[in-house]
Amino acid sequence: MQAKRTTKLNIHVQGWLLALPAVILLASFTHIPAVVTVIDSFYSTPRGRVPSVFIGLDQYQAMLADPIFWRAFNNNLLYAVVTVPVAIALALGMALWVNGRIKGRTALRLAFFTPTILPMVAAANIWLFFYTSDYGLLNQIIRAFGFANVNWLGDPATALWSLMAVTIWKEAGFFMIFFLAALQQVPPDLYEAARMENAGRFTVFRRITWPLVMPTTLFVAINALINAFRIVDQVIAMTGGGPNNASTLLLFYIYQVAFSFWDSAYAAALSTVLLLVLGSVALAQFYLLDRKIHYR
Amino acid sequence: MKSVVVRSVSKLWGEARAVDDVSFEVEQGTLAVLLGPSGCGKSTTLRMIAGLDEPTSGSIEIAGKDVSGLTGSSRGVAMVFQSYALFPHLTVADNITFGLSVRGTPKPEMAARLDKVAALLGLEPLLRRKPSQLSGGQQQRVALGRALIAEAPVCLLDEPLSNLDAQLRQELRHEIRALQQRLGVTMVYVTHDQTEAMSMADRIILMRGGKIEQNGTPADLYERPANIFTARFIGGAPMSFLDLDDGAGGAVIAGTSSPPLFAGPGKGRVLGLRPEDIAVDDAHKSGLLHATVTGVEYLGAEALVTCALGDRSILARTRGAAAPAIGAQVSLSWHPSAAHVFDAASGKRLTIDSHAATPTPRLHTLHYQGSINA
Numbered sequence: 001m002q003a004k005r006t007t008k009l010n011i012h013v014q015g016w017l018l019a020l021p022a023v024i025l026l027a028s029f030t031h032i033p034a035v036v037t038v039i040d041s042f043y044s045t046p047r048g049r050v051p052s053v054f055i056g057l058d059q060y061q062a063m064l065a066d067p068i069f070w071r072a073f074n075n076n077l078l079y080a081v082v083t084v085p086v087a088i089a090l091a092l093g094m095a096l097w098v099n100g101r102i103k104g105r106t107a108l109r110l111a112f113f114t115p116t117i118l119p120m121v122a123a124a125n126i127w128l129f130f131y132t133s134d135y136g137l138l139n140q141i142i143r144a145f146g147f148a149n150v151n152w153l154g155d156p157a158t159a160l161w162s163l164m165a166v167t168i169w170k171e172a173g174f175f176m177i178f179f180l181a182a183l184q185q186v187p188p189d190l191y192e193a194a195r196m197e198n199a200g201r202f203t204v205f206r207r208i209t210w211p212l213v214m215p216t217t218l219f220v221a222i223n224a225l226i227n228a229f230r231i232v233d234q235v236i237a238m239t240g241g242g243p244n245n246a247s248t249l250l251l252f253y254i255y256q257v258a259f260s261f262w263d264s265a266y267a268a269a270l271s272t273v274l275l276l277v278l279g280s281v282a283l284a285q286f287y288l289l290d291r292k293i294h295y296r
Numbered sequence: 297m298k299s300v301v302v303r304s305v306s307k308l309w310g311e312a313r314a315v316d317d318v319s320f321e322v323e324q325g326t327l328a329v330l331l332g333p334s335g336c337g338k339s340t341t342l343r344m345i346a347g348l349d350e351p352t353s354g355s356i357e358i359a360g361k362d363v364s365g366l367t368g369s370s371r372g373v374a375m376v377f378q379s380y381a382l383f384p385h386l387t388v389a390d391n392i393t394f395g396l397s398v399r400g401t402p403k404p405e406m407a408a409r410l411d412k413v414a415a416l417l418g419l420e421p422l423l424r425r426k427p428s429q430l431s432g433g434q435q436q437r438v439a440l441g442r443a444l445i446a447e448a449p450v451c452l453l454d455e456p457l458s459n460l461d462a463q464l465r466q467e468l469r470h471e472i473r474a475l476q477q478r479l480g481v482t483m484v485y486v487t488h489d490q491t492e493a494m495s496m497a498d499r500i501i502l503m504r505g506g507k508i509e510q511n512g513t514p515a516d517l518y519e520r521p522a523n524i525f526t527a528r529f530i531g532g533a534p535m536s537f538l539d540l541d542d543g544a545g546g547a548v549i550a551g552t553s554s555p556p557l558f559a560g561p562g563k564g565r566v567l568g569l570r571p572e573d574i575a576v577d578d579a580h581k582s583g584l585l586h587a588t589v590t591g592v593e594y595l596g597a598e599a600l601v602t603c604a605l606g607d608r609s610i611l612a613r614t615r616g617a618a619a620p621a622i623g624a625q626v627s628l629s630w631h632p633s634a635a636h637v638f639d640a641a642s643g644k645r646l647t648i649d650s651h652a653a654t655p656t657p658r659l660h661t662l663h664y665q666g667s668i669n670a
Contacts, residue, residue, distance in 0.1 A: 189381035192348055193442075196368030196375050197395035207394070211385040 034275060041269035045262075052265065059269035069270065071245045072253040075160055079249060080228035083167045087224055088217060090172040095179035096209075109180070116174040124237035127166045128153075131238075153239050156246035163247055166234055171227065175220045182216035183209070222285040229277055250274050298360070299324040299450055299482035300345060305354030307340050307506075314340045316506035317354070322499070324449070327476050327483040329493040331529070332503035338486045339454055341503070345484060346375050346452050359449055369395060373450040374443035378458060380435045382427040382442075389414075389423040392441045413445045416475070433464045440472070444479070451476075453485045457492065469496055490530050494518070502526055524566065524643040527636055533571045533600055536610040539640065540565040551606035554585050557635065565646065566638045573634035574612035576601055579625035589624045603628065 016023075041059055043052040063069050098109045115123060130137045131152035139149050152162045186209065194204045232251040235241055241248035241256065248256075251274065258267035300322040307315040315337040322328040330338040343349045345356055347367035355362055363371035374395075382391050389410055390397075396406045414420045417437045427435055436456060443451050456472070457465045473496045476483045487493055493500050494514045502509045502517060502525075509529075510522040521527035527535050540562030541550035547562025548554050557567065579586060587610065591602035599619035601612045603626060612628060620626050637646045 187379065187381065189377050189379050190383060193375075193377060193381040193383075194394075194398075195348060196346060196373075197398045197446075198368055198370050199398045203398055207398075208383060214385075 037268045037271050037275070040265055041272045043265055045265040059266055062266065063269055063273070068245055068248065068253060072248045072250050073273075075246075075248055076229055076250045079160065079164060079167075079231070080225055082161075083164050083171070083228055084221055084224040086164075087168045087171045087175060088220055090168065091175035091220065092179050092213070092217070094172065094176045095183055096205075098176075099180060099183045109176075112173045112176050114173065115170045116177075118170070120170070120233045121237050123166060123170055124234045127162075127169075128238060131162055153247075154243055156243050159239050159243060159247040163231075163234060163238060166238070167228070167231065171224060175224065178216050178220050179213060182213040186212050218285075218288055222281060225281050226278055229274060229281075250277075297324045298322070299326075299358065300328075300484060301357040302341070302345065303355045303357070305341070305344060305351045305356060307337070307344060307349065308352045313506050315344070315351075318503070318506070318508055319354075320501050320508065320511055322482055322484060324482050325480045326498040327473065327485060327496055328499045328501060329497035330484065330486045330501050330503060331490060331493040332488065332509075333529075334488060336503040337506040338488075338503050342375075342452050342454055342484060342486045345450075346373055347371050348375075369399070369446055369448060372448050373452055374446045374448040375452040376436075376439045376443045376454065376456045378455040380427075380439040380459075382435060382438055384427055387424050387426060388419060388430070388438050391427065391438055392419075392445050394442065395446050409445050409447075413441045416444070417441050432460050433468065436460065436468060440475075444475075444481075448481075450482045450484065453483060455486055455488070458487075458489075465492075472496070491532070494530070500530075502529060520645065521568075521636060522645050524568065524638050527568045527638070531570055533611060533613060535568045535570050535636070537638075538567045538569070538605070538608055538610065540567050540637075549585070549605070551608065552585060557584075557632075558637075564640045566640045568636035568638060569610065569630060569634065571600060571611040571613040573630045574610070575629050576603075576612045576614050576618075576620060577627045577629065579627055584630065585628045587626055587628055589620050589622050589626055592619050592622055594619060601626075 040052075042054060042056060044055050044058075046052040094112050098105045098112065102108070118126075133139060133149055133151045133154065136152070138152065142148075142150065150158060152158050190208055190212075191204065194208055199207070229249075230251055231249055232255055235247060235249055235252040236255075239247040241252050250270070254267050254270045254274065257263050257270060298321050302318060302320050304317050304319050305315060306313065306317050318337070318341060320328075330341055332338045340349065344351050345358075347363065347370075350364070355364060357363065358372050368375065383394065386394065392413060393401075393406050393410050396409065401409075410423075414423060417440060419434075419437055419441055422430060422434060422438075427438065430438065436459075439456070443453075453472070457468055460468065469492060472483075472485075485493075485496065494517075497514055499512065500514055500517050501511045504525055510517055510526045512520075517526055517530045521530060524537065528537075539550040540547045540557070542548075542562050543554075543556050546556030546559040547565060548556055549567060550562070585605060587603035587605045589601055590604045590609065593600040593602075594616060597616050599614050599616045601614055601619060603610050603612060610628065614620070638644060639646055
């Protein structure tokens with residue numbers, strides 16, 4: 001009995017030792033900073049010789065009254081609501097296309113995937129050229145059709161939408177790979193069974209393909225949603241949040257508050273809000289994925 | 297009335313001829329089996345009847361109409377796939393009614409037909425389950441239900457039982473045959489299993505290398521195989537083949553002192569004998585041949601006895617209890633009408649000795665002679 005207990009203990013010790021490297025990395029770079037951030041958000045920002053003091057929910061109250069926070073939050077929400085479905089629809093469309101028997105489909109797949117390989121900053125610079133008001137590609141095309149120049153990134157009405165286009169362009173190719181994998185998992189017999197019933201292409205998509213790639217769609221949607229709330233590099237590279245905060249997103253605002261305004265406690269409070277948003281998205285993912293969306 | 301007519305149909309995949317000028321007809325309300333080893337073109341033929349593949353040349357008629365350019369339900373055929381091809385995300389009920397709902401059948405009619413098919417196949421308790429919650433046999437029934445609910449005049453089955461265990465296969469074999477006869481549908485059934493073909497078919501179309509080797513009733517194929525391939529393929533235990541040679545009084549078995557079997561040359565001819573047609577007796581009894589037992593495969597009710605005949609071997613079937621010991625000397629005999637003679641070069645059946653029910657007098661005599669010799 002005694003010996004048995006010892007070996008059992010040994011196994012636990014061994015197990016924890018094996019997990020230790022991962023635990024240390026995860027804890028020191030993810031969990032501890034997250035917890036510290038939450039704690040910091042209840043304190044004031046230390047400035048010079050003024051130490052930080054506990055101020056409770058003051059930061060959060062300030063946040064509720066902060067118009068730029070609301071601007072960033074709403075921008076981000078709109079960003080997610082637009083980019084996620086459009087990127088998914090495009091990705092699925094492209095996957096369906098390159099899954100078919102067409103000539104040069106490997107080249108086409110590669111072409112669709114290329115934006116994913118590019119670093120965001122490089123992609124942002126390419127699009128900066130597209131959007132430039134005088135000699136930019138988009139305006140050249142528009143002018144050829146007789147329309148007036150549009151200052152894509154300089155106009156508050158178009159800045160956010162221009163950023164969305166870049167995100168969609170960059171993400172759709174990546175998500176296409178997931179959909180392509182999902183489509184290739186569907187047994188061809190199912191399509192033949194549908195052909196035997198003379199089901200039209202749209203019916204086949206709606207009744208067979210769409211439900212069968214649903215788990216992938218959900219997975220992609222959650223990831224796209226998380227990405228939408230994490231976008232910062234292209235805002236920095238393309239608009240700097242402007243004009244007049246028209247393209248400010250949450251993470252970019254946090255970055256500004258923390259490293260331009262050096263208000264670290266307020267940034268911590270903002271980060272906590274972002275953490276809550278992402279946390280609830282992740283929770284939704286686990287909840288939905290475990291439920292009936294998985295038909296197997 | 298002809299339900300399915302296949303007229304010199306060929307299918308080429310690039311250079312390869314998967315199906316090569318195949319023609320046959322299936323009577324309405326009968327079950328035809330396309331039989332053959334893998335790669336013989338039987339599944340391709342079925343897919344062309346279904347309309348999933350278009351023939352390279354030739355035509356297919358269903359219920360008297362040329363159906364080229366039509367697929368599946370619009371040409372009046374339904375199909376059961378080897379893998380069942382059930383939609384994993386739909387319930388059993390939705391799987392069965394899929395075709396009806398695609399065609400916009402009204403809900404009440406759909407429900408009525410679903411009830412009928414479910415009752416027919418005993419699927420009532422399973423209707424709300426998903427395919428993954430069913431056993432292989434149940435999935436097979438659902439696939440069958442999906443094909444039958446359309447009430448198409450022709451039902452195609454592509455190796456429907458190959459994924460099931462032996463016991464279940466036998467049960468479903470009976471069930472499918474009974475259903476087919478009860479509903480009066482025409483079935484075209486693809487299999488590589490000759491037992492399945494023999495037990496179910498009204499007509500067997502035996503294929504090899506994209507061509508039809510023989511087309512006839514199961515009894516035709518068993519009793520009068522048109523060639524060595526058919527003879528080898530049909531029948532439980534394999535037929536034994538013995539080369540013949542010219543002898544003094546007619547054809548004799550090469551390398552043995554057998555009595556002449558029939559008048560005429562024996563060289564270039566092959567004698568085929570089914571194990572079940574060969575009687576094994578003690579060596580001192582009369583018989584056509586003497587041989588040594590080299591192997592006994594005991595199967596309970598019966599035993600398969602391998603006998604050495606010179607450098608050739610011959611397989612005979614005996615009652616399990618009466619199987620001789622290995623090494624024993626035995627005499628072998630068979631009724632002349634049980635002997636199949638083929639041309640060695642072409643493999644074609646030869647009708648030298650009549651295999652009719654009444655053996656020719658000469659053969660009688662020879663048989664008798666053989667007995668005296670022994």
